[in-house]
Amino acid sequence: xxxxxxxxxxxxxxxxxxxxxxxxxxxxxxxxxxxxxxxxxxxxxxxxxxxxxxxxxxxxxxxxxxxxxxxxxxxxxxxxxxxxxxxxxxxxxxxxxxxxxxxxxxxxxxxxxxxxxxxxxxxxxxxxxxxxxxxxxxxxxxxxxxxxxxxxxxxxxxxxxxxxxxxxxxxxxxxxxxxxxxxxxxxxxxxxxxxxxxxxxxxxxxxxxxxxxxxxxxxxxxxxxxxxxxxxxxxxxxxxxxxxxxxxxxxxxxxxxxxxxxxxxxxxxxxxxxxxxxxxxxxxxxxxxxxxxxxxxxxxxxxxxxxxxxxxxxxxxxxxxxxxxxxxxxxxxxxxxxxxxxxxxxxxxxxxxxxxxxxxxxxxxxxxxxxxxxxxxxxxxxxxxxxxxxxxxxxxxxxxxxxxxxxxxxxxxxxxxxxxxxxxxxxxxxxxxxxxxxxxxxxxxxxxxxxxxxxxxxxxxxxxxxxxxxxxxxxxxxxxxxxxxxxxxxxxxxxxxxxxxxxxxxxxxxxxxxxxxxxxxxxxxxxxxxxxxxxxxxxxxxxxxxxxxxxxxxxxxxxxxxxxxxxxxxxxxxxxxxxxxxxxxxxxxxxxxxxxxxxxxxxxxxxxxxxxxxxxxxxxxxxxxxxxxxxxxxxxxxxxxxxxxxxxxxxxxxxxxxxxxxxxxxxxxxxxxxxxxxxxxxxxxxxxxxxxxxxxxxxxxxxxxxxxxxxxxxxxxxxxxxxxxxxxxxxxxxxxxxxxxxxxxxxxxxxxxxxxxxxxxxxxxxxxxxxxx
Numbered sequence: 223x224x225x226x227x228x229x230x231x232x233x234x235x236x237x238x239x240x241x242x243x244x245x246x247x248x249x250x251x252x253x254x255x256x257x258x259x260x261x262x263x264x265x266x267x268x269x270x271x272x273x274x275x276x277x278x279x280x281x282x283x284x285x286x287x288x289x290x291x292x293x294x295x296x297x298x299x300x301x302x303x304x305x306x307x308x309x310x311x312x313x314x315x316x317x318x319x320x321x322x323x324x325x326x327x328x329x330x331x332x333x334x335x336x337x338x339x340x341x342x343x344x345x346x347x348x349x350x351x352x353x354x355x356x357x358x359x360x361x362x363x364x365x366x367x368x369x370x371x372x373x374x375x376x377x378x379x380x381x382x383x384x385x386x387x388x389x390x391x392x393x394x395x396x397x398x399x400x401x402x403x404x405x406x407x408x409x410x411x412x413x414x415x416x417x418x419x420x421x422x423x424x425x426x427x428x429x430x431x432x433x434x435x436x437x438x439x440x441x442x443x444x445x446x447x448x449x450x451x452x453x454x455x456x457x458x459x460x461x462x463x464x465x466x467x468x469x470x471x472x473x474x475x476x477x478x479x480x481x482x483x484x485x486x487x488x489x490x491x492x493x494x495x496x497x498x499x500x501x502x503x504x505x506x507x508x509x510x511x512x513x514x515x516x517x518x519x520x521x522x523x524x525x526x527x528x529x530x531x532x533x534x535x536x537x538x539x540x541x542x543x544x545x546x547x548x549x550x551x552x553x554x555x556x557x558x559x560x561x562x563x564x565x566x567x568x569x570x571x572x573x574x575x576x577x578x579x580x581x582x583x584x585x586x587x588x589x590x591x592x593x594x595x596x597x598x599x600x601x602x603x604x605x606x607x608x609x610x611x612x613x614x615x616x617x618x619x620x621x622x623x624x625x626x627x628x629x630x631x632x633x634x635x636x637x638x639x640x641x642x643x644x645x646x647x648x649x650x651x652x653x654x655x656x657x658x659x660x661x662x663x664x665x666x667x668x669x670x671x672x673x674x675x676x677x678x679x680x681x682x683x684x685x686x687x688x689x690x691x692x693x694x695x696x697x698x699x700x701x702x703x704x705x706x707x708x709x710x711x712x713x714x715x716x717x718x719x720x721x722x723x724x725x726x727x728x729x730x731x732x733x734x735x736x737x738x739x740x741x742x743x744x745x746x747x748x749x750x751x752x753x754x755x756x757x758x759x760x761x762x763x764x765x766x767x768x769x770x771x772x773x774x775x776x777x778x779x780x781x782x783x784x785x786x787x788x789x790x791x792x793x794x795x796x797x798x799x800x801x802x803x804x805x806x807x808x809x810x811x812x813x814x815x816x817x818x819x820x821x822x823x824x825x826x827x828x829x830x831x832x833x834x835x836x837x838x839x840x841x842x843x844x845x846x847x848x849x850x851x852x853x854x855x856x857x858x859x860x861x862x863x864x865x866x867x868x869x870x871x872x873x874x875x876x877x878x879x880x881x882x883x884x885x886x887x888x889x890x891x892x893x894x895x896x897x898x899x900x901x902x903x904x905x906x907x908x909x910x911x912x913x914x915x916x917x918x919x920x921x922x923x924x925x926x927x928x929x930x931x932x933x934x935x936x937x938x939x940x941x942x943x944x945x946x947x948x949x950x951x952x953x954x955x956x957x958x959x960x961x962x963x964x965x966x967x968x969x970x971x972x973x974x975x976x977x978x979x980x981x982x983x984x985x986x987x988x989x990x991x992x993x994x995x
Contacts (some may be wrong), residue, residue, distance in 0.1 A: 225804055226945075228820075231767075244964040246702045251792075253768070254388055255725070262545070263469070263534045263542070263587070263752045264284050264285060264312055264542055264591060264593070264671065265279060265284060265285070265534065265542075266393075267737070268940040270495070271503070274976060275286055275288075275299045275366055276297075276589070276785075277297075277366070277664075278297050279390070280351070280368040280369075280370055280377075280386060280388040280390075280805070281293050281295050281721075282377075282602070282604075282710045282721065283591075283657075283708070284602055284604065284710065284786060285379055285591060286710065288361045288799075289317075289799050289801055289807065290691060290712065290716055290718070290719055290764070291721075291754075291836065292340075292636070292720075292721060292753055292767065292768055293371075293372075293721070293751040293752055293766070293767075293768040293770075293795065294370070294372065294795055294797070294848060295368065295369065295371075296318060296368075296369045296850065296864075297366055297368050297369070297607075298314075298317055298318065298366060298367045298369075299365075300361065300364060300392070302317065302669050303317070303364075303367075303590075304407075304971050305910065305914065305947055305949065305963070305965075306916075306965065307965045307967065308984075309360070309417075309440065310325075310358075310359060310360050310361060310453075311336045311347065311358070311360075311361075314338075314367065314387070315338075315428055315557040315918070315920075316918050316945075317557045317863055317918075318699055318803070318864070318896070319850065319864030319866040319894055319896045320340055320341065320371070320848055320850065320864075320868075320894055321338055321340055321345075321387075321894075321896055322336060322338060322340070322889060322890045322891055322894070322920070322977045322978075323337075323338060323855065323976065324339050324344070324805055324889045324890075324977075324978055325337050325978050325980075331783065336358055336359055338500065339384055339887075339889055339977075340369075340371055340384040340385050340406050340578065341371060341383075341384055341385070341813065341815060341866075341868050341870070341890075341922075342374065342844040342868055342870030342890045343382060343383040343384035343844065343887070343890075344382040344383070344869075345385050345387055346381060346382040346386070346387075346774075347359060347385035347388075348378065348386060348387065348547075348548075349376070349388075349389050349475075350388070350389070350390060350391055350393065350473075350530065350546075351378060351587075352530075352546075352548045352587075352610070356724075357526065357552050357581065358477060358479065358552070358717050359389055359473045360453060360455045360477055360525060361389050362419060362436050362455040362457060363455065363457025363794055364389050364391060365392040366390050366818050367387065367388065368386075368387075368388045368390060369386070369387050369388070370388070371813070371848070372384075372386040372768075372770060372795055372813060372815055373385075373771050373772035373793040374386055374750065374770050376470070376604075376647065376706055376708055376724070376748055376749070376750040376770065376951055377706065377723070377746070378610050378704070379702060379703070379704030379725075379727050380610075380702050380727060380729075380772075380773060380774045381772040381773070381774060382774055382816060383774075383789075383817045383989070385781040391457065391459070391473060391475075391994070392423075392436050392457065393425060393461055393471055393473065394424070394425070394432030394433055394434040394459060394460065394471075395425075395427060395434075396429055396430070396431075396432045396461060397428065397432075398428050398429055399424045399425065399428050399686045400425050400426065401424075401425055402422060402424050402475070403423045403424075404420065404422040404423050404424075404994075405421050405724075405994045405995070406419070406420045406421075406991050406995075407419040407420070407991065407993075408843065408991050409988055409989065410988070410989060410990030411986060411987050411989060412440065412444045412916045412987050412988075413442055413984060413986065414450075415440075415441070415442040415449070415986070416439075416440070416441045416442075417438060417439065418439050418515065419436075419437070419438035419439040419442075420435070420437055420438075421434070421435070422434065422435045422436075422871065423608070429463065431460075431462050431463070433459070433461075434458070434459045434460075434461075434463045435459075435905070436455075436457045437455060437456040437457060438453070438454075438455045438466050439453070439454055439898050440452070440453040440455075443484070443968065444983065444984075445454055445483060445511050445984050446484030446485055446486055446511060446512075446513050446576060446981075447484070447511055447512060448480060448482055448483075448513050448516070448517065448520075449481075449483065449484025449486070449513065450481065450482040451479065451480075451481050451482075452479070452480045452481070453477070454477070455475075455476070455478075455971075456475075456476040457474070457475050457476075457671065458473075458474050459472060459473040459474070466866070467535060467536040467537075468535040469533075469534055469535075469663070470531070470532070471532040471533075471534075472529070472530070472532075472634075473528075473530045474527070474528070474530075475526070475527065475528040475529070476526075476530045477521070477524075477525070477526045477527075478524070479522075479523075479524040480521070480522075480523050480524075481521065481523075481524075482520065482521055483516040483521065483522060483558060484515070484692065485505075485516055486514065487701060487978045487979055487980055487981070488501050488502055488503045488975055488981070489502045489505045489506055490502070491506065491530035491565075494641065494642055495979045498932065498935045499932065499935055499936055501935075501936055501937060501938075501975055503524075503973065503981070504645075505536055506642065506644050506646065506822045507643035507644050508644045508647050508678065509647070510973070510981060513648075514564065514633060514635060514648045515561065515865065517648070517650075517652070517653035518650045518653055519557075519653055519654075520557060520559065520658055521557055522556040522557075523554070523555050523556075524553070524554045524575070525554075526550070526551065526552040526553075526586030527550070527551050528548065528549070528550040529548070529549055530546060530547070530548040531546070532544070532545075532546045533546075534698070537944070540593050540594055541590065542590075542591040543588070543589070543590055543591075544588070544894075545586070545587070545588045545589075546586060546587050547584075547585075547586075548581070548584065548585055548586070549584040550581065550583040551580070551581070551582055551583075552580050552581045552583075553578070554578065555575045555576070555577075555578050555716075556576065556864045557575070557656050557659075558575050559572035559573070559574065559575065559630070559631075559653075560572060560573055560574070560575035560620065561575075561627070562631075562632065563754035564632075564633040564635045564637060564644070565635070565642065565644070566637065567639055569632050569633060569635075571630070572631055572633070573620055573621045573627050573628060573629050573630055574619075574620060574621035574630055574656045574657065574688075574689070575618065575620055576618070576619040576620075576656075576659055576689065577607050577617070577618045577619075578616070578617050578618075579615060579616040579617070580615060581612060581613065581614050582612075582613040583611070583612045583613070583634055584610070584611055585610030585611065585877045586608070587606060587608035588606060588607055589606045589611070590604070590606070591604050591758075592605075593601070598713055598715070599712075599713040600711070601709065601710075601711055602709070602710070602711075603710075603750070604707070604710075605707050605817065606704075606705075606707075607704070607705050607706075608704045608705075608740070609702075609703045610701070610702055611700070611701040612699070612700045612701075613697070613699050614699075615695060615696065615697045615698075616693075616694050616696045616697075616699065617691060617693070617695045617696070618691070618692050618693035619689040619690060619691055619692060619693035620690060620692040621656075621690075622688060622689070622690040623659065625770055628688045630654050631652065631654050633652055633822065634652070635644070635648065636776070654966065657687070657689070659689040660686075660687050661687065661691070667698075683938055685797040693875075695736075697734075697736065698732070698733065698735070699732075699735065699776055700731070700732050701731050702727065702728060702729050702775060703728050704728075705725060705728075705745075706725035707723070707724055707725070708721070708723040708724075708750070709723070713778065715761075716756070716761070717756040717761065718755050718756070719752075719753065719755070720752070720753055720754075720763070720767065721750060721751065721752030721768070722750070722751060723748075723750035723751075724747070724748070725746055725747075726745040726746070726747060726748070727745060727773055728744070728746070729741070729743040729759070729775045729788060734779070734783075737773065737779075739779065739783055739784060739785065743787070743788065746788065747986040748772065748773065749769070749770070749771050750768070750769065750770040750771070751768070751769045751770075752766065752769070752770075753766065753767055753768075754799075760983065762800060762801050762802060762803075763798055763800045763801075764799045764888070765796075765797075765798050766796060766797060766798070766799065767795070767796035768794070768795050769792075769794050770793050771790070771791065771793070772792075772793075773788045773789065774788055774789050774792045775788045776788060776819075776821040776836070778821040778823065778835075778836025779835060779836055780835055780836050781826075781835045786821040786838060787819050787838075788817065788819065789817055790817065791815060791816065791817035791818075791823065792815060793813060793814070793815030793816075794813065794814050795811050795813035795814075795815075795914070796811070796812055797810045797811035797812055804854075805853060805854045806851050806852070807853070807912050808849070808850070808851040809848075809849070809850045809851075810848075810849050811848045812847045813844075813845065813846060813848070814843075814844075815844060815845075815875070816842065816844075817842055818841050819835045819838055819840075820838065820839040820840075821837070821838060821839075821843070822836065822837055822838075822839055822844055822928055822929075823835070823836060823928060823977065824836070824876070824878070833954075837876045837879070838876065839872065839874060839875050839876065839882070840874025840875065840876075841872070841873040841874040842852070842870065842871070842872050842873060843873050844869065844871075845868065845869050845870075845891075846865075846866070846868030847867055847868075847898070848864075848865070848866045849863070849864070849865045849866075850862075851864075855866075856902070858901055858904050859899070859900070859902075860901075861896075861898070861899050861900075861927050862896070862897070862899075863895075863896070864895060864896040865896075866893075866894050866895070867893050868892055869885060870886060870887040870890065870892065871887070872884065872885050872929065873884060881931055882929050885924070885929055886924055888924045888926060888927050888928075888929055889925060889927060889977050889978065889979070890923055890977065891920040891921045891923045891938070891977050892920040892923070893919070893920070894918075894919060894920045895918075895919045895920070896918050897917050898914065898915070899914065899915050900912055900914045900947075901913050901914075908950075910950060910951050911949075912947075912949045912950070912951045913946075913947070913948050914945075914947035914948070914949075915945070916945055917942055917944045918941075918942075918943050919941070919942045919943075919944060920938075920941060920977060921940045922937045922939055922940045923937065923938050923977050925937060925938055925977075925979045936978055938974075938975045938977045939974040939975045939976075939977070941972060941974040941976075941982065942972075943968050943974070943982065944968070944969040945965070945966060945967050945968070946965075946966045947963065947964065947965050947970055948961050948963070948964040949961060949962065949963040958993075958994060958995045959992075959993075959994045960993055960994075961991070961992040962990075962991050962992075963989070963990045963991075963992070964987075964988070964989055965986075965988045965989075965990075966985065966986070966987050967983060967985065967986040967988075968984060968986075968987070971984055
């Protein structure tokens with residue numbers, strides 16, 4: 223792995239240099255008209271250069287202006303994310319009001335699903351509209367992020383009720399002349415932060431053939447001892463316009479995250495003399511920076527690949543076809559200590575735990591778009607079909623010897639039984655390296671039981687390999703389809719907008735390969751109706767309303783080892799979108815939504831032995847509002863404000879969990895806001911200097927996803943985190959430029975626990991340089 227790292231790092235650095243050389247030798251830029259970007263597909267936003275994006279495809283599948291789409295949609299460009307050092311999916315919550323990160327999988331290398339909440343409900347992220355479309359998200363190859371709020375299964379099939387987060391990738395821009403354009407970036411900062419990034423956009427044959435290559439290498443540490451994170455992202459794509467009305471796009475993504483684990487969570491415990499648990503940021507006297515949980519030898523390696531083929535053809539002046547096939551693979555291998563507890567008079571020892579899981583996700587979809595004008599009415603009808611399958615596997619090994627658990631080490635933290643606090647932190651010599659596990663394999667085959675069987679741990683047979691299969695192999699397969707028709711009508715010079723949608727989502731199968739439990743459900747009807755109307759003569763203010771539904775299969779098994787039925791949701795929103803003048807745009811949305819058949823894990827201690835199985839919560843609901851505004855009174859000043867509020871609660875629970883009724887929804891702050899201000903100096907020696915300031919606010923929220931009986935005090939912190947930026951562009955010949963950026967995050971070094979149950983980053987200072995060509 224180290225040699226491959228050196229190879230990739232060297233490749234990125236050489237690419238950085240070669241980019242500069244290519245740019246220097248490129249022909250002089252022609253007038254703007256000869257560099258026109260030639261876009262064919264109505265399914266693609268024409269251009270997203272800069273920080274402003276005024277169109278979206280996620281709400282209707284076709285490119286539409288945001289102010290003319292009757293639903294709540296937010297769009298964030300790659301340029302804006304780069305300015306604010308939003309490098310992965312975890313960090314989106316810095317700029318998106320109302321969005322909560324329920325975990326921090328990419329930043330911490332844990333490798334589970336990237337999971338968000340919006341309006342109190344979970345949100346399933348997607349890659350170019352495909353679900354789940356990749357489990358971890360790095361921004362290197364992302365052109366923009368589009369966020370739809372509320373249920374919406376019409377266009378996307380199975381979907382969480384919180385909405386859609388659509389990561390739309392960069393693709394070549396076909397221009398009318400041959401040339402190389404792009405940017406090369408080098409960054410560094412405290413906590414050993416280093417990043418090299420390039421983005422080459424090459425037109426090989428004018429108007430016909432293009433190639434694009436975004437890629438990056440990132441390394442960083444944090445305040446947690448022994449933590450390190452290394453990310454390699456490579457995202458090549460090619461676009462070939464085979465015929466004047468037909469184009470083929472191929473995209474590939476490689477993402478590798480190699481992590482030395484850090485204990486980035488506080489400790490939850492009940493101090494002496496108390497009856498309720500607390501979230502202890504000081505970790506029983508050891509301090510936030512301690513990493514006794516994992517030690518210096520714990521690690522995780524996540525590898526993800528994705529490739530997509532997209533064929534788009536304008537069959538006639540009115541009919542366009544688009545067909546897409548996508549395949550995503552993710553593998554995770556994680557080694558950590560397990561079972562030990564140093565907070566005892568006689569500490570219990572740790573054994574080795576190695577977990578491996580992953581997904582094989584594939585799917586295709588086809589859409590036929592019909593565009594017709596009927597007098598003052600413009601019609602865009604999309605008829606589509608989508609099919610997806612998700613194969614998930616999991617295995618867990620533990621260290622055993624002669625049929626018993628093989629313990630590796632015991633930690634001495636100077637435990638005081640009176641105060642229940644530790645008096646000394648651990649050092650590297652307290653730990654031992656994990657033995658190598660030669661049984662590890664990435665086979666998804668459920669018959670693969672190397673190292674034993676989880677139901678019958680064998681005695682030691684290989685003295686050189688003490689690992690034995692403890693849990694698994696487990697394998698689940700979910701296959702579903704979505705048949706849909708949607709209509710986008712605009713009439714009377716866009717004064718009236720109408721969205722109509724009907725779909726049949728079908729769970730073809732949920733299959734447990736070990737228990738042979740299989741569920742097949744009839745198709746679920748899904749609806750959407752949206753209407754928007756400009757209410758003034760100047761066409762500045764649009765009132766809108768939107769009703770939508772969603773469904774999502776669940777992998778949880780009930781007490782009888784049968785799958786729980788899919789959860790369903792309904793949402794109603796309405797509001798007003800206003801373009802007061804060229805400088806000021808606002809959107810106000812009011813919503814109410816609910817979901818039913820919510821599956822939760824339940825640990826039943828009444829059974830012997832105790833069992834954990836899935837139970838249904840009859841319902842959850844949320845009501846609230848969202849406000850977003852951009853104000854650019856002058857060329858120099860840019861202000862953006864976002865605020866989101868909801869009141870969410872559990873409205874129904876099983877007979878054994880009635881105590882949950884009325885509780886708030888977990889890991890989803892009910893109040894959140896963002897603010898940013900940017901000022902560009904217009905004259906003098908500092909002309910072009912862009913200064914930025916902003917903040918993110920979230921109130922506290924309950925952290926226990928299962929909303930346990932005694933966990934009400936397990937809460938995140940209310941926090942207000944400030945940031946500042948500065949950037950200066952130095953123009954060169956032939957439209958080349960150098961941009962120097964400074965980014966300071968968490969300006970006042972606030973110590974806080976996020977809604978994802980992790981520590982927020984301390985103050986970070988990062989300096990970067992772009993070379994544009």
